[in-house]
Amino acid sequence: MRKYTALFFLVMFMIGTDTFLISPLLPTLQAQYGVSTGIAGWMIGSYTLGSALFALIAGPLSDGWNRRTVMLYGLLGFSVSTVLCGFADGFWTMCLFRFLAGVSAAFTAPQVWASIPAVMPASKIAKTMGIAFAGLAAAQALGVPIGSWLAVARWSVPFWTIGAASSLLIVYAYYALPDIKPNTREKTSVLRRYIPLIISGKARSGFLAYLLLHLGSGTAFAFVGKWMADRFELPIGQIGTVMMFLGFGTLLGSIVSTYATRKLGITNAVVVGMLLLMALYVVMPRLASLPFVTIVYFIIFVTLGIIFPIVMGALTSLNASIRGTISSLANSTMNGANTLGAWIAGVLYVQLGGYSSIGIFSAICLAFSLGTFLFGGVLERKPARISEEPASVSETNT
Known part of the structure; x- marks a missing residue:
């Protein structure tokens, strides 16, 4: 069992590190490519755009494929495209390679959430999912800051390191993960797998609220590195140290x-957490002391670490028979929100008063998100443990 747990944690750690890596590197890459602040956010947005678009089809398609094979090829594409980011000699080349990395992540990450119930006993499913989510939190706590420190030598080193580590993870996954084939060979269209979610009012409310939640938090996070560099004149290494502290907040919250x-x-x-977040997002940009800013952002990340597993549990309880589709739609929603958030953050930062306007926008998004969660009835009952239909795992070495 431990080999599966370690694999899922490491896959999410690699994807999380690559997802969040650009934020602390943004000032360096902006200077490297000579682009304006208004469009620099697209180095973040291109990754999340690729992930958001292809997650919409990756989940439903992979529900009918061998999940082990999908994960292996997804990790291969992820490794190659991330290494290529380190060789990008222009802004749009970087955006292209980031887009391809996002596409690869869209096929890889959903396999983690969908594979856990297939290879783990029922009593271990919830715990293993928590450990996999902790991989994302650990990416912020350790992966992103380490990447920032590596970038002190050269900005491309973090991309090469992540790509090389992901290639080693392919070998581990090849030997550790069994074949996980679909339970039925019946061909089902991509659109048909989404119909149960489309016709459910609770599902529509849940995903709209989830979109707004990530839009608020993603917009605030996209330019936090840029803001710290401008406001406090922090070099990239110190930005990485602050990011490590924030990442530990997410990890603590998930625990x-x-x-x-x-x-x-x-x-x-959820209500208490989101009300606290609204207040902190508005207040935090007005603080003049870096230690106070760091403490406030630490509290923000702890709160997000508490809220996200709760919300994800509510979404995955909507329909246990299309788990891969729900996981992919949630991933697409998150990355779509982060893509839009990166663009909005650039506009707000340049045109409407810097980071203060970003904080107000984030608070408004969270207010609408909370209202949608409550009025949509998404949080009315405790999410049930995800039930797994009999899995077709070709070897029973659990």
């Missing part, structure tokens, strides 16, 4: 999320 849910209940935990 105590279950405890917070038990103490407050699902609805109260």
Whole structure:
């Protein structure tokens, strides 16, 4: 069992590191390519755009394929495209390679969430999913700052390092993960797999609220590195150190999320958390002390670490029979929101008063997200543990 847990953690760690890497590198890459602040955010947005677009088809398609094969080819594409980012000699070349890395991640990440119930016993599913989510949090706590420190030598080194490490992960996945074939050979169209979600009012509300949640948090995160460099004149190495501290906040939040849910209940935990986030996003840009800013952002990331697993649990409980499709749609929604958020952040930062306008925008998005969650009834009941239809795993070495 441990080999599966380690694999899923490492896959999400690599994808998370690559996803968040550009934010602390943004000032360096902006200077490297000589582009304006207004369009620099597309080095973030191109990755999330590729992931968002292709996740819409990756999940439904992979529901009918061998998940092991999809994961291996996804990791291969991810490794190659990330290495190529280190050789990008122009802004649009970088955007292209980031887009391809996002496409590869769109096929890889959903296999983690969909494979866990197929290879793990029912009693271990929830714990393993928590560990996989912790891989994303650890990417912020360790992967992104390490990437920032590596970039002190040369900006391309982090991309080469992630690409090389991902290639080693392919070998591990090849030997560790069994074939996970679909339960039926019946051909189902991509659109048909989405129909249960389209006709469900609760599902529509849930994904709209999820979009707004990530739009608010993603817009604030996209330019935090740029803002710290401008406001406090931080070099890239120190930005990485701050990012490490924030990442530990997310990791801590994911660890105590279950405890917070038990103490407050699902609805109260989300309400309290999102109200706190609204206040902090508005106040934080006005702080003049870097230590205070870091503490506030740490609290923000702890709160997000608590909220995200709760919300994801609510979404995955909508329909257990199309888990891959729901996971991919959630991934697409998240990356679509981050893509839009990176563009909006650039406009707000340049045109409307810098990071203060970003904080206000984020708070407004969270307010609408919370209202949609509540009025849509998404949080009314405790999400049920994801049930798994009998899995077709070609070897029973669990």
